[in-house]
Amino acid sequence: MTDKYWKKDSRLWPLLTIAGFLAALICSFVIPAAQEKVYQTPYRIVLVILTVVFFSRYVFGFFNEKLRTRVNHQAQLYLAVSMLILLWDLLTTKTNTLLLPFFPGPAQILQVMAEDYKTLVISTFYSMRLLVIGFTLGTVIGLTSGVLMGWFRQWSYWLFPAFKILGVIPATAWIPIAMICFPSSFMAEIFLIILSVWFPVAYMTSSGIANTPKSYFEAARTLGGGQLFLIFKVAIPAAMPSVFTGIYTATGISFATLVVSEMIGAKAGLGWYINWAKGWSNYAKVYASIIIMAVVFSMVMAVIFAIRDRVLTWQKGLLQ
């Protein structure tokens, strides 16, 4: 694995990728459906879009070497994806082999997404609002308490034991209590997400500060820096790599907390949607919600990584 790219000079694989999606599309039209009620148009539109996207990437690749390298690199992977979709469609909509209602086909999932898009959009909005507010507050509180514990002995003395005990309890364990302590389920959920984010962020912040080489503080002191300078210009920047490890951990935990608390206590959100669809045995909707989560949570991760890369530019080339 010396080269970063896989098969970057390939001529055949990108063409096969296009052919793969085209094959799935043709399959959808040519083979008659065994499951009668499935409305296949949304699925076909998605396949057309995918075919066009991969075709135009291939064409533009001729004029742009960077794009071509990437297209070729990903060609085999996307070919496999197209084949999986084709196989999935065959096993469900076309032959009715997989057990319904638990394993619907791609066409059926896209059908419910198209039919129920309003509820899904609102649910996504609700979940994202919860996540953004809870995550931001949790990070701020975690950072603050982490700095206090990492810097001041008194804070560490009083806060750390409580922190050690409370921190290991999964936030979701507090759901029943949170639901009665807060006036609305919205606030209860915010509280739970804050709780789940707070522990890893605070812990990694305080240990990041504790592990900062003394020499940086000494340098700052000989430059005339006071306590505030030492905290804000030395301790916090030095702890940032560690803080982001905490934030990264917190992201995964907060997703879990969000979905579980929505499933149990809420009246909106993607977690609630899954639970509600399950009640009606509409598993296509369950999968629809899961797919949206995959997309939306990946976007959240991407934003967090982008922020991390910006804050930690100074580390570029320092590691490795």
Add this chain to the structure above:
Amino acid sequence: MTDNIILKSESETNVKSGEVRVENVSRTYIDAHGSSVEALRDVSVTIQPGELVSLIGPSGCGKTTLMRLIAGLDLPQEGSLYLDGEEIRTTNFERGFVFQQSNLFPWETVYNNIAAGLKARKVYKQKKHEIAEYITLTGLEGFEKSYPHQISGGMAQRASLARALINDPKVLLLDEPLGALDAFTRMDLQDKILELWAHRKTTMILVTHDVDEAVYLSDRIIIMTPRPGKIESIINVNLPRPRVRTDPEFLALRTDILERLHLVSSRKDPEFFI
């Protein structure tokens, strides 16, 4: 531009002093194995304003301890230290420090590292125009936006010098600042230090392992001995500057110091002829 600050600093230094007085200072540490180490015992010395003094001696002779005490990073158990008659109790920008490892903040660019001293003293807004001058003075033009790990060791030490000097300290403490550099970079930076010192007349105290460096730079050389750390002798270097390393007088003085440090055998000393 360079000339401007040099002139300004010279006029300022007439009022400024920078006399360091160390009086009967002792400092004992507990080391990692739990035994106590007498880093300094009853050390007294006075360093004149504007003087360039070297501290030299084997490891463990208390050179760095003495520097840390002057900086205020550490306190003595007995005795006191004074800067211009005022007792040293804590750190202050008036006593600048350049560390052996450049110790620049890795998360700040070269520019922001040099600016750090101004920010620490909360005079950044008034004095930020000086940063560019110090970058020129230390030859770091074009590297303002680089991060410390992207520049060479020599450049990092120059940035470190600029960071300490921008605070216009009365005393500059240099703790083996050139120890980790290669011979060429080291000689180049020795001249840079001399140039900065000659123009600014800041008191400078330099810790070094390199006898050649001590003779080349200093007005006086303080030789220290370990266990317990004490001043063995103080040597005046009366050679005119610029000094020539191959000059017989230079070499004689160098040999004298090496002998005092027992690093070369003295011909007068029969003990070494077996």
